[in-house]
Amino acid sequence: MSDRLPGFSTLAVHAGAQxxxxxxxxxxxxxxxxxxxxxxxxxxxxxxxxQAFGNIYTRIGNPTNAVLEERVAALEGxxxxxxxxxxxxxxxVVLQQLLQPGDEFIAARKLYGGSINQFTHAFKSFGxxxxxxxxxxxxxxxxxxxxxxxxxFIESIANPGGSxxxxxxxxTVARKAGVPLIVDNTLASPYLIRPIDHGAxxxxxxxxxxxxxxxxxxxxxxxDAGTFDWSTGGKYPMLSxxxxxxxxIRLQETxxxxxxxxxxxxxxxxxxxxxxxxxxxxxxxxxxxxLPLRMQKHCDNAKAVAEFLAGHPxxxxxxxxxxxxxxxxQLARKYAPKGAGAVFTFGLKGGYDAGVSxxxxxxxxxxxxxxxxxxxxxxHPASTTHSQLDDAAKVKSGAGPDVVRLSIGIExxxxxxxxxxxxxxx
Ligand SMILES: *Cc1c(COP(=O)(O)O)cnc(C)c1O
Numbered sequence: 001m002s003d004r005l006p007g008f009s010t011l012a013v014h015a016g017a018q019x020x021x022x023x024x025x026x027x028x029x030x031x032x033x034x035x036x037x038x039x040x041x042x043x044x045x046x047x048x049x050x051q052a053f054g055n056i057y058t059r060i061g062n063p064t065n066a067v068l069e070e071r072v073a074a075l076e077g078x079x080x081x082x083x084x085x086x087x088x089x090x091x092x093v094v095l096q097q098l099l100q101p102g103d104e105f106i107a108a109r110k111l112y113g114g115s116i117n118q119f120t121h122a123f124k125s126f127g128x129x130x131x132x133x134x135x136x137x138x139x140x141x142x143x144x145x146x147x148x149x150x151x152x153f154i155e156s157i158a159n160p161g162g163s164x165x166x167x168x169x170x171x172t173v174a175r176k177a178g179v180p181l182i183v184d185n186t187l188a189s190p191y192l193i194r195p196i197d198h199g200a201x202x203x204x205x206x207x208x209x210x211x212x213x214x215x216x217x218x219x220x221x222x223x224d225a226g227t228f229d230w231s232t233g234g235k236y237p238m239l240s241x242x243x244x245x246x247x248x249i250r251l252q253e254t255x256x257x258x259x260x261x262x263x264x265x266x267x268x269x270x271x272x273x274x275x276x277x278x279x280x281x282x283x284x285x286x287x288x289x290x291l292p293l294r295m296q297k298h299c300d301n302a303k304a305v306a307e308f309l310a311g312h313p314x315x316x317x318x319x320x321x322x323x324x325x326x327x328x329x330q331l332a333r334k335y336a337p338k339g340a341g342a343v344f345t346f347g348l349k350g351g352y353d354a355g356v357s358x359x360x361x362x363x364x365x366x367x368x369x370x371x372x373x374x375x376x377x378x379x380h381p382a383s384t385t386h387s388q389l390d391d392a393a394k395v396k397s398g399a400g401p402d403v404v405r406l407s408i409g410i411e412x413x414x415x416x417x418x419x420x421x422x423x424x425x426x
Contacts, residue, residue, distance in 0.1 A: 008075065008191065009292045016070025017285075029036025030282045031063045045401075048248050048253070050266065052182070061226035061272050064278035068285050074205050074209070075190040075288075078263035079226030082269060083219060085283060087186060087206025088118055089274035090220035091153075094182060094202060094385035097213055097263045098150045101127030105151040108135040108165065110158035113385035115184070138169045145177040150235065154246040154408045156195050157187040157336070157370075159317040159406040160381050161398035162344035171199025178235070180228045184209070187343050189370065191295040193338045201228040209372025210342075213287040213294055217280040217401075219342065222264050224230060239263055246349065253404045294374070294410055301416060302408040303343050308417045309346050314354070314371030314424045316402065320344040344370045345381075345398060352401040355380040364415055371407035376416055379405050 006014065017028050036055035038044035046052040055061055065083045070235040073081040081263050099105060107119055110131045119130040135139040135154060152174045154165050167183060172179035185193060190208040195203050205211055205221030223381035231237035239259055242248040246266065252259040269275060299322070306320035321328035322340035332340040348354040358378075359367045365378040369385055379385060381399035394400055408416065 011074045011293050013289045015074035016067040028067045030278050034058050053391040060277045065281045067275055068281045073223055077194050077196045079222050080258035081223045082261050082264045083221050083276045085274040085276050086218045087220040090204040090222050093264050093268035094222055096268050099128045103150045104129045104131050104134050104148045106131050110135050112159040115365040122254035140174045149184055153182045156183040156193045157341045160345050162341055164321045164335055165326040167195055167198040185227040187341050189295055191292050202226050207284045211288055212284040215373035217283040219276050219284050221279050224258055224261035297410040298342035302342040302411045303415055305414040307407055315354045316347040318346040318350045345403045345405045347402045355404050358423050364419040374410050376409035377407040381405050395411045
């Protein structure tokens with residue numbers, strides 16, 4: 001064996017997996033079981049008391065899901081990960097470990113529309129208050145910090161406009177404020193950007209998108225970078241204080257640089273319950289094996305389509321960080337040199353009506369509310385995902401009335417361009 005560290009594509013295929021020890025099965029089996037037999041009474045007690053690692057019940061952990069967790073932790077460069085039922089579940093489980101009622105977190109204003117809803121409305125009923133900041137104005141994050149701030153949340157490549165966030169600059173603000181930086185890396189995937197390398201403390205994903213990659217399975221994951229010290233100042237009692245449900249152990253003290261992932265599992269997932277089905281974990285693992293191949297094709301196609309649109313007379317503007325003329329191109333070159341992702345927006349000279357008309361004329365592009373599928377997708381955010389926002393908030397979040405969002409698939413780029421050409425021209 002050489003002592004070379006495996007590269008990204010090797011990890012995408014192998015990390016966390018080995019031939020099944022009982023059957024020799026080479027693909028990771030789907031352990032479709034709710035529960036696992038204990039060796040004896042002492043073994044059972046030690047598992048329940050967190051003195052030993054092992055399988056108890058699939059709501060808390062499952063061997064198929066464990067392979068997925070180890071694989072994504074390896075790809076992101078984290079210490080541990082926890083798979084959950086969806087990207088939104090990942091967000092609620094992460095913040096539940098960090099915020100008490102009355103606490104605040106700062107979030108970038110440019111986010112997935114569902115996250116804006118979740119943060120604004122659902123989290124308010126938990127007493128968690130979101131404070132918005134502008135990812136293009138780093139000082140707005142600094143100004144938003146108060147003694148009740150417990151976390152900062154950003155997207156690496158931001159929905160819907162595909163803008164690139166200056167992760168390092170915002171991580172400096174987080175460090176100064178003594179709070180963890182959470183990065184939603186869904187649109188980039190670790191193939192394009194590894195936020196932990198740039199100062200993120202926690203990475204979350206909707207596995208539903210590029211990691212699974214085929215538009216067939218929901219899932220989410222939380223990656224612990226192992227970088228944050230949870231013991232300072234009693235700010236994070238879930239991690240630093242004795243846990244009554246586990247014989248008074250302190251998670252940070254006991255689990256060190258993967259305490260956050262453990263907290264998410266044994267306090268968040270165990271008690272809130274959004275477990276990932278092992279079948280979905282299997283589908284997503286299969287998708288991840290081809291992540292590097294797919295992601296490069298997604299990006300190459302997206303650049304070609306963006307260039308076509310930029311030259312089309314019906315198009316007012318194209319917001320794709322991979323274009324040399326784009327205002328995020330410098331950040332794209334720094335953070336995502338292999339490609340600026342495959343989700344971006346463009347504006348139509350014809351405004352709202354032209355947006356609605358375009359989505360109805362496209363044939364190869366599917367009109368639906370998803371991104372990160374092998375298939376190319378289109379949506380008009382102002383009339384769908386962002387329709388709940390008022391006009392000013394739509395514009396601020398990059399979803400003005402004339403804006404159309406594309407998620408470019410892995411078809412032949414010539415076919416995608418031909419479809420857009422007929423829909424724009426007709
Ligand atoms: C889809 C998405 C989510 C939510 O994930 P689900 O799996 O749909 O719950 C969160 N963030 C981003 C950037 C997304 O694209």
